[in-house]
Amino acid sequence: MAQDPALHTKVRHEFYVTVTDFHVDIEKRKITGLVKAFPDDWERAMNALLQEKVMRYVQLDSNQRAALHAQYLEQHIQLNLNGEAMAVEYFGTSTGPDEVYLLFTAEYGDKELEELSGNWTITHTLLADIYP
Numbered sequence: 001m002a003q004d005p006a007l008h009t010k011v012r013h014e015f016y017v018t019v020t021d022f023h024v025d026i027e028k029r030k031i032t033g034l035v036k037a038f039p040d041d042w043e044r045a046m047n048a049l050l051q052e053k054v055m056r057y058v059q060l061d062s063n064q065r066a067a068l069h070a071q072y073l074e075q076h077i078q079l080n081l082n083g084e085a086m087a088v089e090y091f092g093t094s095t096g097p098d099e100v101y102l103l104f105t106a107e108y109g110d111k112e113l114e115e116l117s118g119n120w121t122i123t124h125t126l127l128a129d130i131y132p
Contacts, residue, residue, distance in 0.1 A: 018035050018036060018037045018124075018126050018127060019035070019036045020033060020034065020035045020036075020077075020124055021033065021034045021036075022122070024108075024116060026113065029107060029108060029109065029110075029111075030105050030106060030107045030108060031079060031086065031105065031106040031107075031108060032091075032103070032104075032105050033077070033088075033103070033104045033105070033106070034101055034102070034103055034104075035073070035077075035101070035102040035104070035126060036099050036100070036101055037099065037100050037102070037126070037127070038098070038099065038100070039095065039098070039099065039100050041127065041131070042100045043057050043058065044130065045072075045126075045127055045130040045131075046065075046068055046069075046072075048130050049068060049072060049130075050068075065093065066090070066092070066093065069090055069093050069102055070089075070090035072126070073088070073090050073102055073104055073126070074088050074089070074090060074104075076124065076125045076126045076128075076129075077104065077122075077123070077124055077125075077126065078121075078122070078123040079106050079120070079121075079122055080120070080121040080122075080123075081108065081111070081115070081116070081118055081119070081120055081121075082115070082118040082119050083119070086106040086107070086108060087106060087107070088104050088105075088106045089104060089105050089106065090102070090103075090104050091103040091104050091105050
């Protein structure tokens, strides 16, 4: 049975890892975040999301990639503080030889420092829909 090459990487993994860091920037009154993923895993995920299957992720220009990253990241990272949702906004992408970094922000508004130590709920489902 032939398999769609867009759905498979050259190296199969037993699991897929992303690392996410969050930082509270008190001066700018926002949360900044960074997601680190492996490039082959990220490329496979982005290929799976493309509406037009004849187009490949590597063929997209930087604006098209940024739009795809923003849509995917904003759907798959949710931040809540004390039951109140914070809008996550894609900030940019940086790539290294062995990693892809996705940067994002979320403004927490006029909350005081004491409120920031409240009940946080973070939902992170990046790659979970692509690699079940």
